[in-house]
Amino acid sequence: MQCSWKVVLLLVLASLAIQYTAIRTLSSKPATMCRVAKHTGCAPTVAASCQPSSHILILATTRSGSSFIGQLLNQHPDIFYLFEPLYHVQTTLINSSLRSRPPSAPSSPAARRLLLGAYRDLLRSLFHCHLSELETFIKPTPQQHRTQRLFRRGASKALCSPPVCPPLPPGVGGIAGGTTGGEWCVRRCGALNLTLASRVCSRRLHIAIKTVRIPELADLRPLLEDPRLNLKVVQLVRDPRGILSSRMDTFPDSFRSWNMWRNSGRRPRNLDPSHLTATCQDFLNSVSTGLARPSWLKGRYMLLRYEDLAREPEHKAREMYRFLGLDMDPSVLRWILNNTRSSGTSAKHKFGTVRDSAATAQSWRLKLSFHMVQLVQNLCNITLSQLGYRMVNSPQELTNLSLNLAQHTNLLPFL
Numbered sequence: 001m002q003c004s005w006k007v008v009l010l011l012v013l014a015s016l017a018i019q020y021t022a023i024r025t026l027s028s029k030p031a032t033m034c035r036v037a038k039h040t041g042c043a044p045t046v047a048a049s050c051q052p053s054s055h056i057l058i059l060a061t062t063r064s065g066s067s068f069i070g071q072l073l074n075q076h077p078d079i080f081y082l083f084e085p086l087y088h089v090q091t092t093l094i095n096s097s098l099r100s101r102p103p104s105a106p107s108s109p110a111a112r113r114l115l116l117g118a119y120r121d122l123l124r125s126l127f128h129c130h131l132s133e134l135e136t137f138i139k140p141t142p143q144q145h146r147t148q149r150l151f152r153r154g155a156s157k158a159l160c161s162p163p164v165c166p167p168l169p170p171g172v173g174g175i176a177g178g179t180t181g182g183e184w185c186v187r188r189c190g191a192l193n194l195t196l197a198s199r200v201c202s203r204r205l206h207i208a209i210k211t212v213r214i215p216e217l218a219d220l221r222p223l224l225e226d227p228r229l230n231l232k233v234v235q236l237v238r239d240p241r242g243i244l245s246s247r248m249d250t251f252p253d254s255f256r257s258w259n260m261w262r263n264s265g266r267r268p269r270n271l272d273p274s275h276l277t278a279t280c281q282d283f284l285n286s287v288s289t290g291l292a293r294p295s296w297l298k299g300r301y302m303l304l305r306y307e308d309l310a311r312e313p314e315h316k317a318r319e320m321y322r323f324l325g326l327d328m329d330p331s332v333l334r335w336i337l338n339n340t341r342s343s344g345t346s347a348k349h350k351f352g353t354v355r356d357s358a359a360t361a362q363s364w365r366l367k368l369s370f371h372m373v374q375l376v377q378n379l380c381n382i383t384l385s386q387l388g389y390r391m392v393n394s395p396q397e398l399t400n401l402s403l404n405l406a407q408h409t410n411l412l413p414f415l
């Protein structure tokens, strides 16, 4: 009897030792497996062991200009870019019958944790180019690893150009990866072969994913500490007053009472500001985490304000690329020049054009009433001051566009 007890203990200890060694070997494996020349990616023969050597996450919130910053990465030929893949997880795991609403976190803490866990698992797989992990979440379920339904596929240049998509016939123009639309990509390229897309992903040097579904920076800690990832996070924040105005325009059904307030001047009773307080709280939590400079963030976190990006797109893009340790490709510069320069000096058209990014970032000042702005300033006062956004004290200050509300800040990348 005594003897078998000892044998069992010995076996347990031995298996623990084996597991420990296995985990050590796994985690000490370098993240960089393929180091090859720019643009060429990995040679086809070693493709099986290839992976992007750096992983980039754009942490943003709905209507904060995240499509814009995503495009700055999407245009780079060494980067494989995915736009909001977590959409599929959310629609599968929580019943979101209201598609037009901005994504909201589930109310119970347990559900929130489960969802976050699922988000992180998927991100981890995608950073390793295992795009097939998406299949359990896509409806209808992909057949033979092919799907017509990848959310906003058209926003990803790699998924709309050869070899994932057949080449354009000679003489036909067209450029992949605009900030809008994307239907054309599915129409022209047909079903997406996820096996092929994964292979293309593995041969790129970097992978970038944009999401608005992770609430705050600390939620990413397990990924930032994962030794098999080399993750850098660029967090994009925006003035909550601008976020409100943009959400009202983009989701008119969910923001009906806000729009009624704007149009009638009378504040409705059933106004629900919880989406704003949640966004401001999330910003504040992230900034506090960043400012505390924990070791797991060292060299891995950059905070960017949409207003700065809109005012000086080229300068900020260069800053971001420097933080990421990548060269800025000429194609990125071309895209910036083509999409941000004011297309005319006529004041009449100034706010109608999407190309004038600086004016777009300020347009909320002519759309929201002073009372609405006051409400946001009361709800988000600490967040506004932390992020360097100046409050306005009168309707005159609100609409005087020579008054700069995004003041200079010393929010710098944490190196």
Ligand SMILES: *[C@@H]1O[C@H](CO)[C@@H](O)[C@H](O)[C@H]1NC(C)=O
Residues within 6 Å of the ligand: 095, 096, 097
């Ligand atoms: C989702 O919610 C809608 C409306 O609340 C309900 O009709 C539908 O049955 C729900 N679906 C699932 C899968 O729970």
Ligand SMILES: *[C@@H]1O[C@H](CO)[C@@H](O)[C@H](O)[C@H]1NC(C)=O
Residues within 6 Å of the ligand: 144, 146, 193, 194, 195, 196
């Ligand atoms: C998808 O792409 C892979 C890799 O190129 C290929 O082997 C497979 O046959 C393709 N699947 C379909 C259904 O075309």
Ligand SMILES: *[C@@H]1O[C@H](CO)[C@@H](O)[C@H](O)[C@H]1NC(C)=O
Residues within 6 Å of the ligand: 175, 334, 335, 338
């Ligand atoms: C610049 O924008 C125009 C109009 O949107 C587009 O037709 C053209 O292809 C773009 N060029 C580049 C280099 O992005």
Ligand SMILES: *[C@@H]1O[C@H](CO)[C@@H](O)[C@H](O)[C@H]1NC(C)=O
Residues within 6 Å of the ligand: 381, 382, 385
């Ligand atoms: C924010 O508002 C609260 C309550 O109205 C006030 O106590 C606090 O001083 C304000 N903070 C800032 C930074 O303005």
Ligand SMILES: *[C@@H]1O[C@H](CO)[C@@H](O)[C@H](O)[C@H]1NC(C)=O
Residues within 6 Å of the ligand: 396, 400, 401, 402, 403
């Ligand atoms: C607008 O703000 C600028 C800068 O503070 C100021 O010089 C100017 O007098 C203001 N204009 C009006 C009409 O209030």
